[in-house]
Amino acid sequence: MADESAAADRTITTDACVVGAGPVGLLAALALGRRGRQVTLLERRAEPATDGPPPAGPAVVNIVQPVTLHLLDQLGVLERLTEGAGVIPGAEIYFGGHLAARHRYDELDGCPVPHALSIRSFDLVRLLLAELAALPNVTVLWEAETHTLTAGQGGERSTLTVRTGDETVAVDARFVLAADGRSSTIRELAGIPAEVVPSTGSYLDVVVPSPPGWDGMARAYFGTHGYLLETRRAEEGLVLVWITDAATAARVTEGPVERLVETLSGVVPRLADWIAQHVTDWEQVRRVQHHFVRTKVWSQGNVVLVGDSAHGMHAFGGQGLNTSLQDAACLARLVDEALSGGSGAGIEKYESVRRPFIEAFQSLQVSNTQQPPPRAAAEEERAPEFEVLALGQPHIRSRISDAAAFLAAHDTPHGR
Template identity: 40%
Template sequence: MPDDPSSSTACIVGAGPAGLLLALLLGRAGHRVTVLERSPHIDLDRWAGAPVLQPVSLRILEREGLLDQVRAGAGFIDSGEVRAPGQDVARYAYQELPDAPVPYALTVPVTVLRGTLLRALEELPGVDVRLGATVEDLPGAADGRRELSFTDGQGTHRLSPDFIVGCDGKFSAVRELAGIPAEVFTYDRGYLDFVVPAPPGWGPRITMNFQDDAYVLTMPYPGDRLIVVWITAEERVDAALAGSFARFAAELTERAPELADLFPAEVTALGWEGIPRRQVQHHMVRPERWLDGNVLLIGDSAHAMHAFGGQGLNTSLQDAVLAAEGIGRAVGADGSTTVLEELLRHRLPFVEGFQETQRRTLAPRPGEPARRNADTLPDFLRMVLGQPELRHLWNGVPAGAPR
């Protein structure tokens, strides 16, 4: 625990992957950090979704010595296939992609990533993780900067950190208490993911199947399993879950015969009650600004997005690197937020551009042409390598350094 947590470099609200990675980066740089998590317990044993971490994000974990631990609990992906009705659109192997910092991707259960980060934080005496802590207010200090008031089982506390970082999700309390206006768009597209055993010989690959009215994704999942993602009209997802799993599997494979091996009789006989699954409501969040005085938003608090394209967790981890660089400069020799502001000036248009691609694909406005099939796939190399203007940060080169 920091000697004086009330005056730490950063108070990070939210112990998700982005908040924990930021705490780790700042803590290893010698800063005092307080992490506040509203939940009284972090359950690392529950079944969780497993987003794909692309090579750019795996490189960040590799730099911090965490990649081997994460990989041990993840699904390994060495290649991918993109299909549309009646055609193979593209095939790729990660080891053949130019400049990929790691020659593979991983499907990483969020619980595995959080557990790895929490264990790493235990080694840092300057980082204090407090569970069961609810942020109540962000009162203004005498110098115009905000402080933070929170309650826990021991009462009410007030902190005066250099920075308050909102990592507390798409309905961020920090964002609301700071008075930062935000557009919150609710997608009416249905999203279902579920896990089935991997068929013999399936291989460590990701498959993307684009249809005019649906998108089906399969990815390796830990334990010799596959996670299947189905994005389609919300009423179709509701109807599928109200019916039998066997009927759903038959309808899915009629449209995508190459998936038939996923649904042998012994799997369809399990029924929905025997299939781990999640039905998720997605939102797009666009705050008016990410930085307001000494309040910074990153991850879903700054840019919640749809799972289509698989960039939510990737962009959040990259945000943490950006935030650590900017905060470190602001409280160090630079003594100003100039570097942080410049990094955000590059970051916002890139992230909002990706959000707009998702929206135009999944929820076109009246008069906008509908994007269909594999034409909807975002720029793949940017997903693998990260934002070009900030790629040096993900590779460990400080802002302003020669490169």
């Protein structure tokens, strides 16, 4: 490591090095940058276009819950994000074809935003990048590959050797936030053990136009078929997501697309004619492989794992991006406190409260995605609680509120 640092073309000394310029890394970098911290952001991909059409191929779309939308509102991007999003006013839950519960966000006590949003991740990235570009104390290195990491202990700095183009850069950081996904390079270089396990279940989705008079409510159907979600796909229309075990999916997908139409129509009879009219070819159907990530610890010394680097999830329940953005906001506040002379112990305390909830949710996802549903089990045990999805994990709601205030407070003693 010493030889490679000495051979570096230049050295960047920074308060925080954030690795990964997806939504999670961008939020963390923006939160710390707005507090006046020196931030270096590393991304292995090329710099995306800040205007024009989105990249080719199917867009990654996420349902963002009110608790997370509140954080984005405090950043000042929610109004613009809503322009290209699909508004979801609430949700209905069905067990065995029968309506079991109906919820509306605007009727939920303490709900900070009266709806959820279905958003394209690209739109969120573009907005956060635009905000980040206004901060002269944030340096972004694109097409940057991290080759070595010496993690600091006991208040010492971490040093990363980064290659970008023909240049080798040594990044000397007081904290390193790894938001570089399930195959995290930083996690590996830091020597943090991780299990990365592909889901053995099946995930299929298909987008159709919004039916006339559709109310935009998300509807979750639990039954012997597995799990079917009817919801908005950004502003594009309606998406039907079918999650089931591999054997059940194989019986349907190893034949003509009409078998899928029959399955979907049997779960949602009111849309049967609409589905048959608009789903006519397997080319319309997207298949996604999800992975579960579990790590032994979320931090080591001053290296902190954020989002999928620490706890990758299945799409069931739509909590991957939500929990990751919540983590990024909370951890950025704790890192800022540590940079001000406080203790980094708050990060470990946050993990001790957050981890049991995350791992329990991952277990719920496994039970809904990888085996045929047990008929003897109460169906209600298969569904996540609406209030928890909307408002976040009860044990950290006060921390999320603190993080929201942190995101909103730009004029601080550390400000630009």
